[in-house]
Structure formats: structure tokens, C-alpha cells
Amino acid sequence: MYLLGFDIGTSSVKATLLQADNGALIASATCPKKEMAILSPQPGWAEQNPEDWWTNVKAASQELLSESSINPADIKGIGITYQMHGLVCVDKNQQVLRPSIIWCDSRAVEIGNKAFNDLGQEYCLENFLNSPGNFTASKLHWVKENEPDLFKKIHKIMLPGDYIAMKLTGQINTTHTGLSEGILWNFKENQVAINVLDYYGIPDTVLADRVEVFGDQGNLTSDAASELGLAAGTPVCYRSGDQPNNAFSLNVLEPGQAATTAGTSGVIYGIAKESCFDPQSRVNGFLHVNHTEEKNRIGVLLCINGTGILNSWLKHNLTGGKDYNEMNELANQIPAGSEGLTILPFGNGAERSLANNNIGACFQNLDFNRHTLAHCLRAAQEGIVFSLNYGLNIMHDMGLSINTVRAGDANMFQSPIFAQTFATVTNCTVELYNTDGSQGAARGAGVGCGVYKDFDQAFIGFNKTKSIEPDPNQLESLQNAYANWLHCLEKQLSS
Secondary structure: EEEEEEEEEOOOOOEEEOOOOOOOOOEEEEOOOOOOOOOOOOOOOOOEEEEHHHHHHHHHHHHHEEEHOOOOEEEEEEEEOOOOOEEEEEOOOOOOOOOOOOHHHHOOOOHHHHHHHHHHHHHHHHHHHOOOOOHHHHHHHHHHOHHHHHHOOOOOOOOOOHHHHHHOOOOOEHHHHHHOOOOOEEEEEEEEHHHHHHHOOOOOOOOOOEEEEEOOOOOOOHHHHHHHOOOOOEEEEEEEHHHHHHHHHHOOOOOOOOEEEEEEOOOOEEEEOOOOOOOOOEEEEEOOOOOOOOOOOHHHHHEEEEHHHHHHHHHHHHOOOOOHHHHHHHHOOOOOOOOHEEEOOOOOOOHHHHEEEEEOOOOEEOOOHHHHHHHHHHHHHHHHHHHHHHHHHHHHHOOOOOEEEEEEEEEEHOOOOHHHHHHHHHEEEEEEOOOOOOHHHHHHHHHHHOOOOHHHHHHOOOOOOEEEEEOOOHHHHHHHHHHHHHHHHHHHHHH
């Protein structure tokens, strides 16, 4: 008996097959082998063709089955996780009307900012926990204003995961958590945000019917089954955006728990039991996967654009071809605090945590007679941690109490320096697990189809690879370094 998870990312689609009774990884596949294209017909635009996601779902499924040689009829449930905030528009024949406007497209920023002011900032934060910002509702309004003939043809709008579910089942539906990530959910009234739709002049008929995150979302059609090599009738029974799903994949479900990632960008995603918001809207709140009317579970998301991309930039421009392990070895030669060198990692566009300021990356206190490449490598990792800690303090000010943070044993958390610095600066225990989003989607499918009776059972075979505690021997040096970093940030923000 097996469970199948699909992760619809920006660069690739990953599929994972888990054995249900022990949670063992049977096989995984990633397609394409090179990154999927992002279309940018104008500066600041980012689009993808939804058909490309489907093509790679099919390829990953077929590769997975070839690798595992299982009987597809033994797959008891399919789960989907996906890149958040994208807009897919289809007509009455379920045909895509235009390329998807994806999460990193910025054309609707000013539309969302105007809505934030017109609807009232306090009202938006109290009811939606966010500014309408550059989210799905604002992107749809852009289509309405700039492509009116196409807008008239829209039968339903979807998120990227909803589109894949439609291709699998022939049914168009979404989840309440998905609506919340599009700023189409009113937290205070616990219903669709009709006032946002009214403000934007969007009929509520374009929204898909809602299904539960865990549960019946339709069954695999015979046509889809034939294309994927799977068995017709297999239930699709879990769906979630990538960051809530990352938290779920790490068994982060209750207040006080948090998940983090540190790839190109960095995220901390903490769980709150009450609706809460930052008065400056520097972090975002969404319904978490286990939210119910009876038990509030709000996912509070901090995103830092400039994290691992800084480490990558150093690798490709300053190290002369060294790999990440060699970079870590060099950085390890330098004491905590990097002997005064400070780096701000904000070189990947405007940062929401900095009130949408784009201040660029910055090296401060660089001494040509003292500092080396090794200092730069260490200071970069520390600067990334400091930026995440800056955001974590915003979350603390909102009332979140976080003392343990879980992460996949991947990306920057594979650096001992990074993981230890993160634990010490944030004063949190860091727990690392060998998991990823597609595995989380497979476990979610197990809950949704009833293979697992509860969340505890869903995490059978879920094992911690490492635990890192704060290091008191580095605390003073890192506290001083963070104070210097914060002073540097404040100067940049005020200049």
C-alpha cells in the first residue's frame, strides 16, 4: 500500500512514493532535469504555462513508476503541494486562457497597495491579516483592467495546485486555505472575502467550489490515469501551498512550533492559535492546513528574499570554483562574529520584512588588511541568520512564542555554521529532518484517504537527523555581531 505526493514548484515538479505502513521512501523523481522556464514579457513580470506543470507531472509519475516497479492500483491516495499565490484562468471547457501569473510577478503591487489604502489598512489587517498586496486577487484585477476581453471568458480561477487537481480529476475546486493565500478569505467572518471581490469588481462566481484540505477532492479520471500510468479512480485527497505544506511535512501543526527553510529565499513559518497580524504588514498570515472553525490554526509566514542566493553569489563570483563544503570549511576558520565584518543579504529585490524597501546587499566594516574570503563566507552566513532573526522578532512582537524550529536537512541547514548560528542567535533548538514537500504531500494524502487515522499516525517513519542547541560559548560574540548588523540595517533604511 503506497501514497503519492506531487510538489509543483517553480523550477521543477517532484514526485515521491511512500510506503504507507512504515513511511519509508520507495522512490522519487524530479522533472524536468533543467529548470522550467519563467516567462518575463515585461520587466517585473513572471509567468509560466500551466501545461508545462502538467507535462512534468506526467513525466515524474512515469519515472517514479519505472524506478519502483509497483502496481499502480496499490496507490491509495494522491496529495498535491504547489507554489503559492499564482493565478490560473480557465474557460468553461477547462482550457487555460493565458499563462499563469506566478508568485514572484510584481505587476499587481500598486493595485494591492491602493486597495490596502482604499479599504483601510486597519480593516484589511483585522479581516484578512494581510494587505491585498501582490496576491492572487490583485493579479486577477490586473487581468480585468488590462485584458478585459479575456476576463469575460473566465469561467473559474485557480491556484497552481487547483489546476493540477483539475487535470487529475476533471473537477474544479479549491480549499479555504488556498483562498486565504489569495487574500480571498475573511478571517473575522470566516467566509469568502466578498468585500475584496466587490472592491475589485470581480464576481464571486469565478471562485471554485471549496473542498477540505484533507479529504475527498475527486478521483483520477481514466484519461489522466492513462497519461500518468496510474490507476483510474485513485483518490486525490490532500492539497496545500508549499509553505504550509513544508510546515506539515515537518509535523508543525500546533502553536509554539515553527518550520524554516533556507534555499534561494528563506522562510520562517510559525503557528498561532488566534488571528494575529503585524501592524506594518511585514509578515503574512494564512489558514494553516489543520485549521477548523472549532480550532484556529493560523500560519504566520516571514519571507526573506535574500538568503541562500547570497551564498550562491559568493560561490559563483568570488570563490574560484569552490563547492559549498569547501566554502563551509573556509568559513569555519573564522570565529563567530566574523571579526567585525557585517553583511546585509538584501540583494534580491524589495523585502516585505523591511516594509517593501529594496536596500540592496551591503558589506560593512570590510578591512583590506584583516579580512579574507573566509571572513566574507562566514559573515554572509551570519548575515542571513541575522535577517531571519530580525523577522522572527517581528513574529515574537505579534505574540508568537517559538522555542523550537524544524527544518529539512537540506540547503543552508546542511552548513554546520549556519545551523549553529541560527540556534544560538534565535535561542531556539533547531531540529533537522530528512523530508521534503513531496513527502509531506504523500503523508497528507494518507490522512485524507483514511489510511492514517490521525496526524500522529501520519508521521510514522518520520525521523530526526540532528538537533542543534544554542551554544553559550558563541552567544556574546554573536549578540555583539547582531547589534552591529542591526545598526548597519537601520542606517541603510534611513539613508
